[in-house]
Amino acid sequence: MVKDEKYTRLRTSFVQTLEELVKYRGNDPMIARIYAMTVLSPKPLTQEQIAKATGYSRSQISRYLANLEQRQMITKESMPGSRTQLYGGDTIPFLDGFRSGLETAERFIKSRLEIMDHILEEWKTLPEKVKATPESRKLKEVVTVFSAWFGSYLDLLTDFNQRFNERLKKIERELLLMKF
Numbered sequence: 001m002v003k004d005e006k007y008t009r010l011r012t013s014f015v016q017t018l019e020e021l022v023k024y025r026g027n028d029p030m031i032a033r034i035y036a037m038t039v040l041s042p043k044p045l046t047q048e049q050i051a052k053a054t055g056y057s058r059s060q061i062s063r064y065l066a067n068l069e070q071r072q073m074i075t076k077e078s079m080p081g082s083r084t085q086l087y088g089g090d091t092i093p094f095l096d097g098f099r100s101g102l103e104t105a106e107r108f109i110k111s112r113l114e115i116m117d118h119i120l121e122e123w124k125t126l127p128e129k130v131k132a133t134p135e136s137r138k139l140k141e142v143v144t145v146f147s148a149w150f151g152s153y154l155d156l157l158t159d160f161n162q163r164f165n166e167r168l169k170k171i172e173r174e175l176l177l178m179k180f
Contacts, residue, residue, distance in 0.1 A: 014036065014040075015032070018033075019032040019033060030056065031067060034054065034068065037050055038074045038088055039091060039094075040089075044075075044087055045086065046079075046085070046086060047062060047084075065087055072094070073089065074087050074088060074089045075090065075093070095168060095171075099161075099165065099168065102164065103161065106157045106161055109157060110154055112146075112150050113147065113150040116143050116146050119143045120140070120144065120147060
């Protein structure tokens with residue numbers, strides 16, 4: 001374990017940032033602390049090591065670990081010749097999962113925008129008598145607003161995904177160089 005004051009401050013700052021992010025999203029910050037422990041550890045950790053470091057019981061830690069594993073943020077493997085499970089973290093699978101989630105969101109929003117645009121196009125073909133009704137005008141108003149929202153959100157996601165992938169390519173090259 002590194003015994004350097006500056007390193008300790010940097011590590012603590014990283015962990016606190018993750019905890020604040022998780023808290024901001026309405027979740028328990030302990031999940032961030034456990035994720036940070038596993039991803040920052042050069043070797044996989046046992047449930048007992050994590051429990052001892054956090055002061056939480058093994059059963060509490062078990063729930064957090066299961067959540068992180070389900071979200072593919074950490075990995076679990078059996079210790080050779082033992083029933084003990086080892087938990088590790090790696091940033092690349094996390095980033096790949098994040099990238100995949102963003103791409104899925106982009107496809108979903110695009111499909112919803114297409115539906116909104118289709119509704120607006122079809123609305124134009126309604127008889128004038130129907131288009132003049134309060135219900136029909138309200139439908140057009142609401143769908144127009146949602147179309148604008150989906151379109152703006154899609155623009156943001158598309159731009160974000162492009163920038164994220166560009167940065168990720170650079171980071172992945174740097175990480176590969178660090179490993180060798």
